[in-house]
Amino acid sequence: TPTGRIGVAVVTAGPGVTNTVTAVKNAQMAESPLLLIGGAAASLQKGRGALQDIDQLSLFKTLCKACVSVRAVRDIVPALRKAIATAQSGTPGPVFVELPIDILYPFHVVQKEIGGTKTARGWRGKAVQWYLQNYVRNLFAGAWEPRDLSPLPVKVPQATEDEVGEGGQAPPINGGVWGSAEPVLGGNCAGL
Numbered sequence: 001t002p003t004g005r006i007g008v009a010v011v012t013a014g015p016g017v018t019n020t021v022t023a024v025k026n027a028q029m030a031e032s033p034l035l036l037i038g039g040a041a042a043s044l045q046k047g048r049g050a051l052q053d054i055d056q057l058s059l060f061k062t063l064c065k066a067c068v069s070v071r072a073v074r075d076i077v078p079a080l081r082k083a084i085a086t087a088q089s090g091t092p093g094p095v096f097v098e099l100p101i102d103i104l105y106p107f108h109v110v111q112k113e114i115g116g117t118k119t120a121r122g123w124r125g126k127a128v129q130w131y132l133q134n135y136v137r138n139l140f141a142g143a144w145e146p147r148d149l150s151p152l153p154v155k156v157p158q159a160t161e162d163e164v165g166e167g168g169q170a171p172p173i174n175g176g177v178w179g180s181a182e183p184v185l186g187g188n189c190a191g192l
Contacts, residue, residue, distance in 0.1 A: 006033040006087055013039035013101070014052025017059070024063045027094040033087035034094040035080070036060070042102040043071060044114060044135060060096040069098040074142035076103065077149065085152035107140050 007027065011017055017038040027034040041053035057067045066086045070079045076099065083095040102110050114136055120129040 006035055006084055008035045008037070010037045011039070012052075013041060013056075014054060017056050018054070021059070021063070024060060024094045024096070028063050031092050032094075033084075033092040035083055035087055036064075036094060036096045037080075038096065038098050039104070040069065040098045040100040042114070043100045043139070044102065056098055057096070060094075063094060064096045065090075065093045067096045067098075069100070070103060071100075072138065072142070073103050073140050074145065074147075077147040081148075081152050085154055089155040090157060102139060107136075107143070110139065111136050 009020060009023070011020055017036075020036055020038075024034065024036060026032075038056055040056060057069060060067050066083060068079055068083065070076055079097055083097050087093060087095045102114065105113075114132055120126045
């Protein structure tokens with residue numbers, strides 16, 4: 001945008017996201033850069049009937065320049081940097097970033113809730129415990145490494161001289177339609 005600003009909206013999963021459809025469509029039609037950040041069900045529960053779990057990415061695929069679901073804590077900053085640059089580059093428009101709830105909570109909370117029990121029984125219980133503990137480790141792997149926080153470059157296309165042409169002049173208005181001697185509404189428009 002000429003001002004270099006972007007609109008940002010952060011909403012909850014499910015109805016919070018679906019209630020933004022009209023606003024996102026308006027941003028698309030107005031060519032306004034918009035970053036929509038929406039919550040989502042925990043990655044582990046996607047597609048398993050979790051509360052307010054819908055395919056939010058498909059909902060915005062035709063309205064947004066880009067739609068992405070972040071899968072690990074280490075990917076939050078890079079995804080947001082890229083989304084902001086995408087929203088502002090080329091023809092400005094909306095982008096959607098989905099952040100599942102399990103990447104938003106601190107490690108100790110997620111580990112306590114998902115990490116499995118400390119005393120698993122039987123080989124099946126131990127296999128489930130191993131899987132859940134590895135899931136949490138992978139979710140947070142690299143999360144504490146420093147990240148580049150600087151904005152990515154915004155690509156704004158500029159018209160070439162060939163595309164602009166010589167400029168020329170607009171045809172004269174002779175009381176009505178461009179270049180026509182006929183008034184638009186016939187006679188004077190005082191009755192409007």
